[in-house]
Amino acid sequence: MTHFITKRLMGVMICAFSFVTHTSVSAGETYTLTLKDHRFEPAQITIKAETPATLIVKNLDAAPEEFESKPLRIEKIIPANSEASFMIHALKAGRYKFVGEFHEDSAKGELVAE
């Protein structure tokens, strides 16, 4: 029974993985945030509302950071000296806060869709 489940699950996962490698990560305009000394630069980033976009977050610190935004439903660890990219689906105009969860006192900012 477990063997059967494992086999099926592996099948599903392989399908999912091959699907991922075929989808492109970038969509719409690309916006970049950098994180240095546990601060975002810029701390406020403006993007076009109702338009899909790509957000790149570069972590220039020597420590890993968890980039998190509840309203954008993003939660991802960005290792030290590396970057991550996020697909932002068409957003309603408004303010979307984000933080670096490991250094929430200083690492905070917001994305403004207008």
Add this chain to the structure above:
Amino acid sequence: MLGALIIVFREAIEAGLIVGIVLAVTRGLSHARTYVFAGVGAGAGGALLVALFADVLSKSFSGNGQELFNASILALAVIMLAWHNIWMARHGRELSQQLSSVGRAVASGERTLLALASVVGLAILREGSEVALFLYGVIASGETGYDVFLGGLLGLALGAAVSFATFYGLVKIPPRSLFVVTSWLITFLAAGLAAQSAAFLQQAGLITMMTETLWDTSWALSDKTILGRVLHTLIGYSDQPSLLQGLVYLLTLILIYTASKFTALRPRLEPRLSP
């Protein structure tokens, strides 16, 4: 130090609750604790490995490695929990029907013991790798160092305390009701994990539909508060879920509930091996 304590504790709550529930569910089965603690050990070891190779994981699958990893782990845990509940629905009934089948029920309980131990391992693997990365970051950046690290360790200790509190709270319930309570707990737990898994697939951009926010109750009870986090694990509470998350949550609840009811009725139709 307090900041670090809260960060780590928040990550440790989910795993802590799951360990406590599994310990209560498997109490009385021989080797149950060995299995559960082996799950804890394997999860912790795996978490260190994941933290060590976080870089590689993040870059894999066009940068979606982390999301796929989390989504798969959560999905696997959901399958294990569902399987356990469906099995126990049948044997829990037998257990209350005739005393002679106690031995068989225990034997079948042992079958799902491995599944539950792996759920523990998977929970620790996922949350533990984040804790390991946080603590590693503290050491790597070397600014505040020692007391932040101590705060982190205290947060872990509090997570373990949650396990014990959950376990002792649950075993206070009389055995007959305990079975019903834990079945529901596991069903809701699984539904919540399934919704989290769906969220990671959306984050990876694998699923692009149903991204609308169902509701926003972050003003009333944020996921990030301790209570929010506890409810997040126990019933899958989310302060800003997507439509897909809500749908997956409901579907998982309905599927596990119906499958359990269905298997609970089955034994009557099957020829029974009498001793």
